[in-house]
Amino acid sequence: MTNFNETKNLLENSNFYYVIIAGMDSNYSYVNSHYASAFGYISENMVGKPYYITMHPDDRKVCEETSIKCFQNPDKSFPATIRKHDGKGGYIITQWEYRAIFNDQNEPDGVFCMGYDITEYVRANENLQVAKSEIEEKKTILEQIGWEQSHVIRRPVANIIGLVNILNKMDLDQNMSNICEMLTDSADQLDEAINTIVRKTE
Incomplete structure (x- = not known):
């Protein structure tokens, strides 16, 4: 957990990365300031709220499947692409790395997630594909x-x-x-x- 705490402290005030931890109860146990600011319109205090309140309902399965992989492979990180509410009736697209967290007794303690917004990249890529098709x-x-x-x-x-x-x-x-x-x-x-x-x- 020490390494995760170091990462949390390093990225607490990041303007680019989202950092969250979801406990074994599927609720947020930590969110950094960037995540809290981006999704504060959903809840002023995310801690203790279900992890899925910020995301597209169809992407919950992605989170569940990725989390299972993390606990099955505790030394590895796994990627997940998740759609998040944008506060305007639509969604932004975010890319994440998930990693399982274990306590001092080596028992599962939650999932550490670090992500960022890739909406502009995805849209630019979609436009590029359209342009290629037109060409x-x-x-x-x-x-x-x-x-x-x-x-x-x-x-x-x-x-x-x-x-x-x-x-x-x-x-x-x-x-x-x-x-x-x-x-x-x-x-x-x-x-x-x-x-x-x-x-x-x-």
Whole structure:
């Protein structure tokens, strides 16, 4: 318990970490000032209150399962992600490390928990995943455009160029020759434009 007391004293006035201890009766036996301040709207004095009053009901099972692991493995810490009431009808997301506490007689005495708010990180990660998904969708669309430009649109352009070449070999008056030359230039420009688009989507 000595090490836990040292950690408690070190982080009593932390502006970042939450530190709590839940006794074997499932009630708070200690909360640091940061935790008390963050969730003071629920209770002015957390000590003696049930540990679950600050959390999403569905996350109680996470706490119970993690605590069991701690007592089964007393030399190890175990992580838990818990949603906590934000006082506005929603939840913040917190990340914790749990560790079993034993008294001088080596009997289970509670669970030591240290955590912090990861809400902004989680939201940023969610936004990143959405952005990645949108990028993948746009990439797929660009690839489809490139394929259509290369295979669907280029075919009639090639046909136009071929027909113009046939016309150029025919006996045409000057007016028709000028038109064929303009058609050739336009078809070549269109073909180059298609090639440029295809290269950009590769």
